[in-house]
Amino acid sequence: MEKKRILLFVLIVIISIIACEKDDICVDGDTPLLIIRFYDSENPSELKAVPSLRVIGLGQSSTVNTIADRTSLDSISLPLRINEANTGFILISDSADEDDLETGNNDTLTFDYNTLEIFISRACGYIANYDDLGELLSSDSENWIQNIEIVSPLIQQQDSAHVKIFH
Amino acid sequence: MLRYFISVFFLFSFFLSQAQKDSLQIGSRDSTRFGQRYGLRIGVDLSKPIRALFDSDYSGLEFVADYRITNKLYIAAEFGNEKKTSFESLENIDDINRVELYNYTTSGSYVKLGVDFNTYENWYGMTNAIIFGARYAGSSFSQTLNNYTIYDSNRYWNPTTFAPGSGSSEEFSGLTATWLELLLGIKVELVANLYLGASVRLSYLFTNKEADFFPNLWIPGFSKVNDNSKFGVGYNYSISYFIPLYSKKENKKKNESPPEE
Numbered sequence: 001m002e003k004k005r006i007l008l009f010v011l012i013v014i015i016s017i018i019a020c021e022k023d024d025i026c027v028d029g030d031t032p033l034l035i036i037r038f039y040d041s042e043n044p045s046e047l048k049a050v051p052s053l054r055v056i057g058l059g060q061s062s063t064v065n066t067i068a069d070r071t072s073l074d075s076i077s078l079p080l081r082i083n084e085a086n087t088g089f090i091l092i093s094d095s096a097d098e099d100d101l102e103t104g105n106n107d108t109l110t111f112d113y114n115t116l117e118i119f120i121s122r123a124c125g126y127i128a129n130y131d132d133l134g135e136l137l138s139s140d141s142e143n144w145i146q147n148i149e150i151v152s153p154l155i156q157q158q159d160s161a162h163v164k165i166f167h
Numbered sequence: 168m169l170r171y172f173i174s175v176f177f178l179f180s181f182f183l184s185q186a187q188k189d190s191l192q193i194g195s196r197d198s199t200r201f202g203q204r205y206g207l208r209i210g211v212d213l214s215k216p217i218r219a220l221f222d223s224d225y226s227g228l229e230f231v232a233d234y235r236i237t238n239k240l241y242i243a244a245e246f247g248n249e250k251k252t253s254f255e256s257l258e259n260i261d262d263i264n265r266v267e268l269y270n271y272t273t274s275g276s277y278v279k280l281g282v283d284f285n286t287y288e289n290w291y292g293m294t295n296a297i298i299f300g301a302r303y304a305g306s307s308f309s310q311t312l313n314n315y316t317i318y319d320s321n322r323y324w325n326p327t328t329f330a331p332g333s334g335s336s337e338e339f340s341g342l343t344a345t346w347l348e349l350l351l352g353i354k355v356e357l358v359a360n361l362y363l364g365a366s367v368r369l370s371y372l373f374t375n376k377e378a379d380f381f382p383n384l385w386i387p388g389f390s391k392v393n394d395n396s397k398f399g400v401g402y403n404y405s406i407s408y409f410i411p412l413y414s415k416k417e418n419k420k421k422n423e424s425p426p427e428e
Contacts, residue, residue, distance in 0.1 A: 011351055
């Protein structure tokens with residue numbers, strides 16, 4: 001009889017523990033951002049910050065929410081459109097306003113990619129990764145961007161640059 | 168969560184019945200030999216149709232059966248069919264403002280085969296049971312991913328919602344799973360040959376064939392699959408009818424063994 005009670009107790013403990021589950025809060029992953037680093041076009045191994053950089057998503061009226069607007073940066077992260085095959089950005093160097101008109105140098109850069117949908121966990125569901133990353137710089141009279149190099153065509157991690165921009 | 172409470176209350180009820188038995192069995196045991204009835208007991212799980220009444224996203228039916236082979240040992244089986252639509256939402260605050268991440272329907276059949284061991288020593292003529300049992304179970308099912316969105320904590324391009332996934336209503340069929348169940352249960356004879364039973368089950372998933380794109384989050388017969396654990400829990404409440412086939416006198420040795428206390 002004692003043995004049975006111990007067995008019952010053990011079963012109750014096991015079921016109690018198993019009945020617990022993690023809160024349904026998504027902490028297991030997130031859709032990665034595109035990481036861009038800026039390099040000196042004359043000395044390609046040296047990072048070179050873009051003065052007063054402003055980035056606006058093509059088709060959006062507000063600046064991107066991932067960087068501080070009009071600051072000098074040598075590294076930025078940009079959100080891509082998940083349900084489209086490409087995302088365009090207007091990158092403005094030396095951004096400033098004069099009589100509500102932008103005086104900086106606008107360069108329009110478009111990234112194209114394939115979206116991969118990946119199931120991460122019960123709480124998060126699906127996130128996106130991107131593959132086959134390509135770029136297209138719209139040429140104008142004076143592009144401040146000299147050259148673009150895709151370092152990693154697969155966007156899965158956020159710990160290193162996917163794209164190098166030389167200026 | 169409700170299931171968990173019910174399980175624990177149910178388990179504690181054993182202590183009550185055990186205690187009562189102890190206090191009443193102090194006197195010498197009746198040594199009269201009597202015929203033990205052997206036969207087939209078949210029934211249905213009551214919990215599944217009742218759950219289906221209250222939960223429109225669920226339907227299920229389970230048949231249970233056991234066949235007595237020795238004094239304490241039964242061959243037992245369950246087979247059934249379940250269908251359940253579930254969703255996962257970002258915030259579980261209320262149903263109206265809920266942000267649904269994905270929604271899926273699982274549908275399929277399962278079979279559980281194993282043994283029941285009756286540990287309860289009945290008084291004269293009674294055939295109640297406290298059961299420890301084991302089952303090996305298998306399920307064949309399909310999952311349909313009704314719709315899903317892509318989680319992205321950056322809201323620049325989609326300020327209010329998540330981007331919808333590119334595919335929807337995709338069915339993943341030919342999924343299978345096998346698992347082992349340990350169970351603890353009771354069976355009580357209500358009126359002649361009619362039994363009410365209940366059991367709680369601890370299961371361990373052995374094999375789980377799932378689609379690459381969408382894992383098996385719920386398996387018919389097994390219920391919810393946990394993210395980082397192969398364990399699951401289940402229960403059933405059955406009503407069953409005993410079909411007596413033959414009687415056999417209980418083993419003489421068994422009857423003459425001295426009382427435990």
